[in-house]
Amino acid sequence: MAIHRSTLRNKKNTLSLDQLHLKKESRKQINQLIEEFTFLEALKKYDIPVANKILLYGHTGCGKTATAHAIGQALEKEVVTLNLGGFVSSKLGETGKNVTDVFRKASFGDTVLFIDEFDFIGKVRDYDNQDSGEMKRLVNTLIQQIDQLPEDTLLICATNHVEVIDTALLRRFQIKLKYELPSQEKLDVYYDDILERFPDNLTNIKRVYDISYAEAKDVALQQVKTKIINQEKLKLISEVN
Known part of the structure; x- marks a missing residue:
């Protein structure tokens, strides 16, 4: 088979x-x-x-x-x-x-x-x-x-x-x-768990509710990635100037 x-x-x-x-x-x-x-x-x-x-x-x-x-x-x-x-x-x-x-x-x-x-x-x-x-x-x-x-x-x-x-x-x-879909309280705990490994300047994200854990993870990491990329862009600009 x-x-x-x-x-x-x-x-x-x-x-x-x-x-x-x-x-x-x-x-x-x-x-x-x-x-x-x-x-x-x-x-x-x-x-x-x-x-x-x-x-x-x-x-x-x-x-x-x-x-x-x-x-x-x-x-x-x-x-x-x-x-x-x-x-x-x-x-x-x-x-x-x-x-x-x-x-x-x-x-x-x-x-x-x-x-x-x-x-x-x-x-x-x-x-x-x-x-x-x-x-x-x-x-x-x-x-x-x-x-x-x-x-x-x-x-x-x-x-x-x-x-x-x-x-x-x-x-x-x-x-x-x-x-079932997690409550807002449970999602906040989940968001905290995801963000705890990042420095404070990356953890200020917009939290979305009434979604699954998998969707919350995508929401959080997408915003963190955007912040990291923007920081790197600023570094490049400052180096050029």
């Missing part, structure tokens, strides 16, 4: 859980998950299952992907990322087999399998009728693979559109964490 780097990949240089701006309840559930995996063997002795299937859903740019990689880092597991949208859109007839192969490889490795754009399974209902049977088989394949996932393999799925996902798939996840 040929898998492109953009479809199945490993991500390095991730943020830690402490560096993420998570809701208290979400962080509490993630901490519980990490403890369960840390003491997995002790729980197995009593035949107690661990929560190894997580769904991260909500607004784009609010930290779902960063959370998946931070969990992998905390567990010291390799994170393998599958972008379901790009994966399915190639040859529909081969997708079920390819998904099975990905799950099999993840099951035999000490990995976290992270499936991004999980809502694509719901969006494919918009395909024409000739593909509807194939898509039903794909959903069934996913359900089967999720049900057969070994206890020591962690599956994390992310979606911006949880409402379009098949309810039979949603029921498989023991943990569901919702990501």
Whole structure:
């Protein structure tokens, strides 16, 4: 099976859980998950299952992907990322087999399998009728693979559109964490974190609210870059004069 780097990949240089701006309840559930995996063997002795299937859903740019990689880092597991949208859109007839192969490889490795754009399974209902049977088989394949996932393999799925996902798939996840746009107070903390490494003359920026963390980062860094470039231009002018 040929898998492109953009479809199945490993991500390095991730943020830690402490560096993420998570809701208290979400962080509490993630901490519980990490403890369960840390003491997995002790729980197995009593035949107690661990929560190894997580769904991260909500607004784009609010930290779902960063959370998946931070969990992998905390567990010291390799994170393998599958972008379901790009994966399915190639040859529909081969997708079920390819998904099975990905799950099999993840099951035999000490990995976290992270499936991004999980809502694509719901969006494919918009395909024409000739593909509807194939898509039903794909959903069934996913359900089967999720049900057969070994206890020591962690599956994390992310979606911006949880409402379009098949309810039979949603029921498989023991943990569901919702990501919402941060409040002004939380964004101020985030802006402060971004700007703390810069000198004071670069930190006086216009702060924008009602946006995601990813958008706030772009807003802050763009203004800092502009200030740096303007300072360098002034230096060049003064040198010429």
